[in-house]
Amino acid sequence: MTADEQPSEAAPGVTDAASGAAGAQAHEHETPQAPPRPLLAQDWRRLLRMGAVGATAQMFLALSNMPLRLDDRLLIKPILSFGYLSLLFVPFVVGNRVGHQIKREGIPTHAAGAHEVIGGAVAGAVAGAGVSLMALLLANFDLREPLVNWSPQLADLLAFGNSTGFAVFIWLLLGGLSGAAGGAMRLLRPRIRRVAVTMILTVGLISVMETLVTDLAEGMRFEWLTDRVYARRGGVNWNWALILAAVSGLVSVLARGRVRRTRERIASLEGASRNRANLGLIALTGALLVILPMFTGKLTNELLANVGLFVLLALGLNVVVGLAGILDLGYVAFFAVGSYTAAVLTAATSPRINPELPWFVALIFVVGITGLVGLFIGAPVIRMRGDYLAIVTLGFGEIIRLLFLSDWLSGWFGGSQGIVRIPGAGIFGLASVDGTDPRAVFYLVLAFCALTIYISWRLERSRLGRAWMAVREDETVAEAMGINTVNVKLMAFVVGAVLGSFSGAIFSAKVGSVFPNSFLILVSIVILVVVIFGGMGSIPGVIAGSAVLIGVLGGPRQPGLLAEFSEYKLLIYGALLIWMMLARPEGLIPSVRRSRELHQQEMAQDAWLREQLDEEANGGGSLRASAATS
Amino acid sequence: MIRTAGPRRGAPRTGVDWFLTFLRVAALTVIAVGLLAFIWQEIDADNPFARVVNPDATGLSGEQFRGLVVSGVAQGCMYGLIALGYSMVYGVLGFINFAHGEVFMVGAMTGMITSNKLADAGWWESNFIGSLLLIVIISMIVCTLTAVIMERVAYRPLRGAPRLIPLITSIGVSFFIQNAALVLLGPTAKAYPDVPDWVKDKHTFLQIEGARILVVVVSAVSMAVLWYLVEHTKGGKAMRAVAEDAEIAALMGINVNRTIVRVFAVGGAMAGLAGILWGILFRSVTHLTGFLPGIKAFSAAVVGGIGHLGGAMAGGVSIGVAESVGPLVILEPLGVSGVSQLRDAVAFAMLIGVLLIRPSGIFGERLPAEDRT
Secondary structure, three states, X not given: OOHHHOHHHOOOOOOOHHHHHHHHOOOOOOOOOOOOOOOOOOOHHHHHHHHHHHXXXXXXXXXXXXXXXXXXXXXXXXOEEHHHHHHHHHHHHHHHXXXXXXXXXXXXXXXXXXXXXXXXXXHHHHHHHXXXXXXXXXXXXXXXXXXXXXXXXXXXXXXXXXXXXXXXXXXXXXXXXXXXXXXXXXXXXXXXXXXXXXXHHHHXXXXXXXXXXXXXXXXXXXXXXXXXXXXXXXXXXXXXHHHHHHHHHHHHHHHOOHHHHHHHHHHHOOHHHHHHHHHHHHHHHHHHHHHHHHHOOHHHHHHHHHHHHHHHHHHHHHHHHHHOOOOOOOOHHHHHHXXXXXXXXXXXXXXOOOOOOOHHHHHHHHHHHHHHHHHXXXXXXXXXXXXXXXXXXXXXXXXXXXXXXXXXXXXXXXXXXXXXXXXXXXXXXXXEEOOOOHHHHHHHHHHHHHHHHHHHHHHHOOHHHHHHHHHHHOHHHHHHOOOOHHHHHHHHHXXXXXXXXHHHHHHHHHHOOEOHHHHXXXXXXXXXXXXXXXXXXXXXXXXXHHHHHHHHHEOOOOEOOOHHHHHOHHHHHHHHHHHHHHHOOOOOOOOHHHHHHHOHHHHHHHHHHHHHHHHHHOOOOHHHHHHHHO | OOOOOOOOOOXXXXXXXXXHHHHHHHHXXXXXXHHHHHHHHHHOOOOHHHHOOOOOOOOOOHHHHHHHHHHHHHHHHHXXXXXXXXXXXXXXXXXXXXXXXXXXXXXXXXXXXXXXXXXXXXXXXXXXXXXXXXHHHHHHHHHHHHHHHHHHHHHHHHOOOOOHHHHHHHHHHHHHHHXXXXXXXXXXXXXXXXXXXXXXXXXXXXXXXXXXXXXXXXXXXXXXXXXXXXXXXXXXXXXXXXXXXXXXXXXXXXXXXXXXXXXXXXXXXXXXXXXXXXXXXXXXXXXXXXXXXXXXXXXXXXXXXXXXXXXXXXXXXXXXXXXXXXXXXXXXXXXXXXXXXXXXXXXXXXXXXXXXHOOOOOOOOOOOHHHHO
């Protein structure tokens, strides 16, 4: 959003990929250039403050053992591991944000210049000093007692195997350099920045997706290529990293906004041709998803199936949270009820009732029973205010788990022993899908995802969906418009419950056993993070959110592509939730409507600003004065 | 009455209302039957009515019953101390600070670390009261800082955002603090050093453990101090003013931001104190320690009437007693087996029940700002 305030990039609508929707509404006009300010004169305090924040973050990261634990996972062999990246990343961000903040003060800001780099370097060096301090402390004190990661190995890693003095020096230097690079990113013209970002992202992505790509390569017989690109489970070889960066940079230069233009053209299509384009895209994605697993191995398919399960769950929660605006923290309850119902109805080992129904028949009961549970949980809470409702649903989620766990109902659900040896999902006598064949599970999940996506998409555009959105935006107004808010919200609960139960039924067939401990509140929170990260109320957003978070970092128990991160993924989820709410509450791929709601005020401000600036251009001049005084 | 549940006046009764009425009646009936059966059983163990549902019910001896009540009260006092933070923050900002339970956990962790260091130095044994005071002070400082930083980083930028946004953020904060403790301090349960005998053993007076007496006394004293602070100091008056109406308070020359920070600080300090008490009572702490007590403390705040200080304490004690006594008194006569596993469920059920039957809580007459209009 601030990018457009630079005179060099005043071309309308040019925003970098990262600033997305917020940037799209930025002012599309020439901003008058402010007189250059004395170099950093007023900004020392902010530089130091940002640096201190960075230093704290660095010390925390070092103590969390992230550098050591992630050092095995190389990004680029032999230069960069995730361990060192985790430490270098902070000064970079700090350096970048310092520049960012300097620019956002007041409305017409100074032109970007060398002080971006200097400021970034200073702040980055202060942040790097956090690691230096850490190295000093590690060498001179022993705090192993409370801090489990206080180890000589960590000190060794921070010092690159050299002396402590070297560590102190090198981290100041590295922090400064990284911060300077972060600051320098702000100097680049948006087009060059885009190329740079594309290069970094391509190499990073290819390195992260190593398991996926090599697996695919084995299936499609192009190992000769991947064998060269990757050092066996050790990141991209450095020479190939250079080649990849060069190729992606070249592609990015050649494409030069063509991608964006194509996207805009599709977005501007009307009526039938728009639908055709959308259908084509969906068909292409679907075909890719059907064909791809044929070439991949067990692990990848397992991963895809897990992602699919979370897509299902997230789409269900999306109806409740995203469309109707009800914060349900006990969503795992429906997942649990779905799993247990399917288990009780299909497994021969179920303690009390065991009708051993075929899976698809059981599914009908699963849907019915979960819908009823949704009604039962929904009715008492539906009139409560949003925040009370959140806690009470959380309570219900926990109660349901405790009931499944209790001795009282163990005659029905097996207590802590759970229900085991659940047969797979039989598909009309054609095949039986269970955990031994992840590919089949994935296809089953894919089919249900398609169904769920269709249901959500139709619901969003139905009378009910519009009523949900009205309730989300303002309940009182919705009621005044004649919407029966109670019934409508209850419907959201039931629909969400039913969608979540699909996932539960597949889960029990896939894993072959259900235990109360698979249904911790943690699961609810992870699904919530997925929905919020992807974008509340946005179907593509929710799918992308699950793919990125569950696929890369992993679910509550399921490993992702970066299995090394398993210890830290919940920490990252927590941080991500805070950051998303502060910086981008509309999510990765926002739903247009939702982001308008969230940014109402900003959009009004933008409109006001535009008006004022127009006035100023016509001879007024009040804005500059008022900005100077504030 | 706070409009947290129940139909609007004049609105037609719908199916949901009938269902809710049914639920209310059913809940009260279950409680009444369980309670009556229990009382009957205590009066006469062979009474047929006492065995009408559960023929194997054994009832409780007087000693057992008193033990349960005492442990419930002690635990409830801790819930009450934590609930104060929820209640005060809800009063001034109108949102549930979900991460407050984690502040409590931070307090218990700080106490664990400092007390173990003191035990290594030998002070813990030689001067127990002194070291206890020291760890209480350190833990209160750390918790205050945690709460204040939390407010500054995560909540202040969201002032004025739709109500659910800060709530979701606080879930993220809670998750973050919990897992930060996990990666820094490791997943194992960590023990407090051994406490002197007078804390561990039952006293001749009423046969209560010293630790429980300590918990109750400390809670009562800190509650009194807090009451004095809020009701009789200028800062407390500012807090009440901001809780009443932040905008008008600002017009009257009250620094709203500073007042809010102060509220977080006081809430954090109380949570820190509760953390130490938890450590003395249970002598073990993990990174998950904060989660359930946090939610129960929130329930306590609601049960007592959110925004009401005395109510938070009363709610805490009633939740504590209910979860310790409830399973055996109400559920066992009803034929539920393995009742002690359902402690937590009873606490949550009490929250739901209170919201269904009396949403404004026991003492809740004061209304949060949004509901007055």
